[in-house]
Amino acid sequence: MSDLLKLSLAEARDGLRAKSFSSVELTTASVKAIEGARELNAYIVETPEIAAKMATESDARIAKGEGGALEGVPLGIKDLFCTKGVQTTAASKILKGFKPVYESTVTSKLWAAGAVMTGKLNLDEFAMGSSNETSHFGPAINPWRRGNDATKLVPGGSSGGSAAAVAADLVFGATGTDTGGSIRQPASVVGIAGIKPTYGRCSRWGIVAFASSLDQAGPMAKTVKDCAILLREMSGYDPKDSTSVDMAVPDFEAACSRGVKGLRIGVPKEYRIDGVPAEIDALWEQGIAWLKDAGAEIVEVSLPHTKYALPAYYIVAPAEASSNLARYDGVRYGLRAEADDLTEMYERTRAEGFGREVQRRILIGTYVLSAGYYDAYYIKAQKVRTLIAEDFNRAYETCDAILTPASPSPAFGIGEKANDPISMYLNDVYTVTVNLAGLPGIAVPAGLSKDGLPLGLQLIGRAFDEETLFAAGAALERAAGFSAKPAKWWA
Amino acid sequence: MSVDEKTVRRVARLARLAIPEERLAPMAGELNTILAWVEQLSELDTANVEPMTSVRPTRLPRRADVVTDGGYATDVVANAPRTEENYFVVPKVVE
Numbered sequence: 001m002s003d004l005l006k007l008s009l010a011e012a013r014d015g016l017r018a019k020s021f022s023s024v025e026l027t028t029a030s031v032k033a034i035e036g037a038r039e040l041n042a043y044i045v046e047t048p049e050i051a052a053k054m055a056t057e058s059d060a061r062i063a064k065g066e067g068g069a070l071e072g073v074p075l076g077i078k079d080l081f082c083t084k085g086v087q088t089t090a091a092s093k094i095l096k097g098f099k100p101v102y103e104s105t106v107t108s109k110l111w112a113a114g115a116v117m118t119g120k121l122n123l124d125e126f127a128m129g130s131s132n133e134t135s136h137f138g139p140a141i142n143p144w145r146r147g148n149d150a151t152k153l154v155p156g157g158s159s160g161g162s163a164a165a166v167a168a169d170l171v172f173g174a175t176g177t178d179t180g181g182s183i184r185q186p187a188s189v190v191g192i193a194g195i196k197p198t199y200g201r202c203s204r205w206g207i208v209a210f211a212s213s214l215d216q217a218g219p220m221a222k223t224v225k226d227c228a229i230l231l232r233e234m235s236g237y238d239p240k241d242s243t244s245v246d247m248a249v250p251d252f253e254a255a256c257s258r259g260v261k262g263l264r265i266g267v268p269k270e271y272r273i274d275g276v277p278a279e280i281d282a283l284w285e286q287g288i289a290w291l292k293d294a295g296a297e298i299v300e301v302s303l304p305h306t307k308y309a310l311p312a313y314y315i316v317a318p319a320e321a322s323s324n325l326a327r328y329d330g331v332r333y334g335l336r337a338e339a340d341d342l343t344e345m346y347e348r349t350r351a352e353g354f355g356r357e358v359q360r361r362i363l364i365g366t367y368v369l370s371a372g373y374y375d376a377y378y379i380k381a382q383k384v385r386t387l388i389a390e391d392f393n394r395a396y397e398t399c400d401a402i403l404t405p406a407s408p409s410p411a412f413g414i415g416e417k418a419n420d421p422i423s424m425y426l427n428d429v430y431t432v433t434v435n436l437a438g439l440p441g442i443a444v445p446a447g448l449s450k451d452g453l454p455l456g457l458q459l460i461g462r463a464f465d466e467e468t469l470f471a472a473g474a475a476l477e478r479a480a481g482f483s484a485k486p487a488k489w490w491a
Numbered sequence: 492m493s494v495d496e497k498t499v500r501r502v503a504r505l506a507r508l509a510i511p512e513e514r515l516a517p518m519a520g521e522l523n524t525i526l527a528w529v530e531q532l533s534e535l536d537t538a539n540v541e542p543m544t545s546v547r548p549t550r551l552p553r554r555a556d557v558v559t560d561g562g563y564a565t566d567v568v569a570n571a572p573r574t575e576e577n578y579f580v581v582p583k584v585v586e
C-alpha cells in the first residue's frame with residue numbers, strides 16, 4: 001500500500017477520480033507513513049482522526065461524482081497557518097497550546113477543494129531560519145544522507161518540516177511560506193519543487209505574520225505540475241487581506257505543458273558568487289544548456305544590486321518582525337510568565353517564550369526602527385529595495401524569466417552553521433531578492449551534489465507571471481529527469 | 492554605528508524583552524556583527540531614490556464603514572492565559 005505514496009499528487013488525484021483507490025486507502029497509507037517517520041520530526045502535531053474523517057467524506061463525494069480539484073488528497077500544513085481547533089505554534093514556545101478559533105484563508109481553500117489534512121509541519125521558530133534548527137520542537141531532519149554517512153542533515157528552512165514530509169513520501173504536497181527563501185531553499189535541499197508566488201497572489205490572512213511586506217504562502221510538492229495544481233487552489237482574492245490581489249487565477253497546470261520555445265531566459269552575471277562550490281555553478285551551466293536545447297533563447301542580464309539584497313533584508317525583515325511580534329504579550333494567547341507588574345510580566349513572558357534567534361531579530365528590528373536610526377537603516381533599506389526592483393524591471397526588458405541556482409550549498413549537518421548567524425543568513429543569497437521585489441520564484445530539483453545530495457535551480461518571473469515559471473520549470477524538470485529518492489533509513 | 496551594553500538594555504526595554512545582565516555584552520557583540528554587515532548599504536548613493544512602500548503600485552481597497560464581524564467574546568478570550576467573565580486579566584496597572 002505504501003507504493004501509493006510514491007505517486008505524484010497529479011497521479012493520486014487522477015487515481016482517486018478513476019476510483020482506482022479510495023481516499024481512505026491513500027490517507028491510511030499516509031498516516032502510517034507519518035507515524036513511521038517520527039525520527040524525521042517533520043510534524044509538530046499529527047491529526048490522524050481529522051484525516052480519517054476528511055478522507056471518508058471525500059470518498060462519499062467521489063462516489064456521488066462530486067468533489068473538488070484536490071478531492072481526497074492528503075496534505076501537510078506548515079505550522080504557521082492557523083487551523084481551527086488544531087494547535088498552531090509557529091514552532092515557538094510562546095504559542096504552545098494555542099488553538100485558533102478560525103481557519104486561515106489558504107487552508108480553508110484547500111479543504112474546500114477536498115484536500116485531507118494530516119497534521120502541522122515543523123519549521124524554524126516564526127519562520128526565522130534556514131535550517132529548521134530554531135524550532136522549539138527540535139529540528140526536522142532531512143530524509144537525505146551523504147551516502148552511508150549517518151550524519152543528520154538539515155532539511156533547509158524555514159519550511160523544513162514541509163520539505164522533509166514531501167521528500168520522504170509522507171504526503172503529496174505541503175503548504176510553505178517564503179519571506180526570504182523559506183519555500184525555495186528547503187525544496188532545493190530535499191529534491192522537491194516549490195514556488196513562492198507573486199506577493200498578493202495568496203491571502204496572508206490567518207498565517208502567523210513574520211515580515212508582512214515579504215511573506216507569501218506557496219506550495220511544495222514532488223513535481224512542478226503538482227505545485228501548479230496546489231497553487232491554483234491556494235490563490236485568489238481575499239477581502240480579509242488588504243494586500244491580496246483581485247485578479248483571475250490562471251490554469252497553472254495547463255501552463256506546465258507550454259514548453260519554452262521562443263522564451264528568453266535571462267542569466268544574471270551577479271549570481272556568480274565567490275566561495276560558492278563549483279558544483280553549484282556547474283549545475284547552473286547545465287540548466288542553461290537544458291533550456292537552450294528545449295528551444296529557449298539565453299540572454300545575459302545584469303542585476304547590479306544583488307549583493308545588497310541580504311543586508312537590506314536583514315533590516316526590513318527584523319523591523320517588520322519586531323512590530324508583528326509585539327502582539328505576544330502574555331495577555332491574549334499563548335505563554336504567560338506571572339509577575340506583579342504588567343511591564344515585568346510582558347518582559348518575562350517574551351524572554352521565556354521567544355528563542356534566541358527570534359530575540360536577536362526583535363532587538364535588531366527594534367533598534368533600526370528606534371528614534372535616530374530609522375532613516376539610516378530602515379529608510380535606507382527600503383530605498384535599496386527600490387533599486388533591486390528596478391534591476392528586475394530592466395532585466396525583464398530583454399528576458400521573460402531568469403535562471404539562477406536555488407541554494408548556495410547542498411544540505412548541511414545539524415549544528416554546522418548554528419553559531420554563525422551571517423553564514424546562516426547567506427543560505428538565502430539567491431532567493432531573497434525575489435521577496436524584496438515581490439516577484440514569483442520557483443525551485444526545481446535538477447541534480448545531485450558530489451555527496452549525492454539534491455541541488456535545485458531557481459526561475460524568477462515577472463510579477464503575476466507564474467505561468468511562465470511553470471512552463472520553464474516543467475521544461476527544466478523534464479530535461480533534468482531528476483528521479484533520485486532518499487534511501488529510507490528512518491523506522 | 493555600534494551598540495554597547497547600555498544600548499542593548501534600552502532596546503530590550505523598548506522591545507519588552509527581559510535580557511539577563513550577563514547576556515547584555517554577548518548580545519551587543521551579536522548585534523554589532525549584524526550591524527557591521529548591513530553597513531555595506533552605505534556604499535550605495537540613494538539620495539535620489541524613493542523608498543519602497545509597496546511591492547506593486549496599489550491603492551488599499553475600501554469598504555463601507557459597517558460592522559461585518561464580531562459578537563463572539565468567548566472565542567476572543569478562548570486562548571487567553573487568564574480571563575474573568577470574557578475579560579482579559581492582567582496585573583494591576585492603576586493604583
